[in-house]
Amino acid sequence: MSDVSSLTRLETPELLSTQPVDPSERPSPGGRRRPLAPFVRAWRQLTSMRTALLLLFLLALAAVPGSLLPQRSVDPTLVDLYIAHHPKLGPFLDRLYGFDVFGAPWFAAIYALLFVSLIGCLIPRLRLHARALLRRPPKAPAHPARLSSGIKFETAATAEQVLEAGRAVLRGRHFRVATDTGSVSAEKGYLRETGNLLFHVSLVILLAGIAVGGLFGYTGKVVVTDGEGFTNTLVQYDSFNHGGLVKTDQLAPFSFQLTDFQAEYQPDATPKTYRAYVTLTTEPGAKATKHVIRVNDPLKIGEAKVYLINHGYSPHVVLKDRNGKAVYDAYVPCVANDVKYLTSNCVFKIPDTGLPPSGPLKKPQQIGVEAGLVPTFSSTNFQSSIFPALLKPRLAGVQIYLGDLGIDAGTPQNVYVLDTSKMKLLNLKGPGGSNPPLLSPFNKSADSVTGLPGGLTLSVDGIRSYAVFSVKYDPGKGLVLWAAIAMLTGLIGSLLIRRRRVWIRANTTRDPEEAGRTVVEIGGLARTGNLTAEFDDLVRRVRDRLPEQG
């Protein structure tokens, strides 16, 4: 019954994964290379399914803190806040990479081991499958009818006719067929293992794609006010992250101009649409083209993409000297602290006021302004907006400081935060005697604050929208996408396709009374599930093809 033993081996463990054989069952590579034995054992342990399961579980577990603690990769300011609020725990967690979980060495160690284990399983598995693809289906057992799906019948047709009919039916159903004397063997469903291997190989390729993106990709953020432009060079970005192999002086040479930003809102202040109209020049000297960038709909420039990720308002700030000459004139973006109604914080830093340094220490006389921007002002609440659009914009609570902005020291500073430690607050009144001043950027005459030293006048005479764009370049993205598609295809194949074998044996009967008749046995085996319906159908088709029913 050697046939049966080979069948039972086919039946034993249904291998979904890449693990071919339990490590303890694998044949030893020979006793001579004794010194390597511990390494061989360690390798087997690593590539065993149990280890893979453990690593999978560890990977899931290790990802949990990444969702509970704020992550630098997602929002660095939240991390700073967390550390500030937890002076003991924060730095401790930081040392353990609690805020960079997905870049932590221990996280990398888990997935690196997992992928080594995976590759260690894949290679022998690929070899085995390649061999199986080249090999013919195994020979028929002595009595196929005794299999879980099996049938035995007699017919007047000759053995050759039966086998020919069987071959034709099985080939018609895309079985791989081999013929021996008196029997036919057929097998189908090789795609299960092909799919399984495709899935796991694609997983490795996916990881490679992610690595390519990490090394050669960059991402940057830039704030552009209506009517202003952006050129894709390092200095123009407000923030910029890049992979280790990016040449930052050779970024794609495109530039664009934001001609108009439009936002529409529902009456209940929920946003409806955002549109950024831009004029793009792909490289110096190229013809300019018009485009619209929306949320969910980025602008593609070669391999780079420009996304619209946020928006806000930039008031037009002008500082005039006593002769009415502008010494400062700029649209300054304000940062929204309320995402829904866009109440924003504004900081204007005016280093060059035209005032001479004062006192014996020659302290610079620079101007810094803090104010709240309220897109739709209501008299009931001065501090917060009641609608996100610019229906009745006001700069409220304007605080003007005079002194040293601290930007000359060369230390980098956040443009949205005013350091008032070396400055003095001026007590000034705005239009209509408002104190602190309340300015409307819509007044044609320009609302202004007077009474600054040296006869200076600070005024706000307009306001525009700004858009925040994110520029992304990820050369590994295509590879990741294709690997993902291949993964899914392989996965579906490995879970839905069943591998099954069918054997037909036909012998001329030895019973003298029934001379000339043929005894036919057909049997089938499936690794998973049952074969009943398909098997019955195959048998019916074979019998239909026989010249005379038995």
Place this chain on the structure above:
Amino acid sequence: MAGLSNDLFVVTVMAYAIGMVAFAFDLAFRRAPTRVIRAAVTLPSEQAAEQRVLVGAGPSVTAPPVPPAPPVPPAPPNSTGTPSVEIALEPERGYGRAGRIAVGATLFGWLAHLATIVTRGFAAHRVPWGNMYEFSTVVAFIVVTAFLVLLARQKARWLGVFVLVPVVLYLGLAGTVLYVKAGPLVPALNSYWLKIHVVAAMSATAMFFVSGIVALLYLAKVRRPAGALLSRLPDAASLDRLTYGLVAFAFPIWTFAIMAGAIWAEAAWGRYWGWDPKETWSFITWVIYAAYLHSRATAGWKGKRAAWFAVAAFSALIINYYVVNTFIVGLHSYAGLK
């Protein structure tokens, strides 16, 4: 239209509640418990399938009106080479009064449920799965649909009460805590990916939901096979297979949901993966289900340990759904209660 949808929602929950109680009665007071009979059968004739059923069912049933549909497990060849067949039998065939009420109420609830979703879609002028309330409603609908399909294809009446209790609780939670008025979507959701990504996520969630229930029943059954109610469930091996079948069906859909989400994220936020809390928990869920599928093929891990993986994975899914949506701020926050 929105009001009609809300009324239908109440009708749905009430119908399911009736179905739930009736299923419980049906399970508790059915005369004879489900039993498994192991029979050795040799199949010489071409009516193999029917013969097998007849021989297997012979001792306890006079004439089965319908060939029974439970999945016939692949029979391991025994020592003599004679195949044996395991058939889960329900000697008390046909539906008692409780059973009829249960199935009737569930079917009625299902129709009201469908109407709830359709009218909600008309009321909001968009696909009716734009927030947590709607998402829960549709997931519950797919869960009940999956149960009804199982009911039609196999004898899954035993599953009724175990599916409807969580469904009623789940809908109750959706209708009270998670409810929001029908309205338009925030711009970030305004994309055809909402249809693709969210439909896949909902379908997979619903299938995992049912698989989680069956896995828990399996663990209970293994612990006390002869327990009062547990003895009325199919044998542990059938429950294990059903869990596997549901997970194997849902896992590629879940994979697709994550990939579609990544493509959407790439279009909306400029990166296909950013370890946003929602993404992280989807990943965790995916990894544990992958571990489940592998463990079922590993000696020493199949059976109970594998079932615990299925339960753990389902817990991760629930955390992803409730905890991440409500307590953790991330890019998917708009899916929540705001």
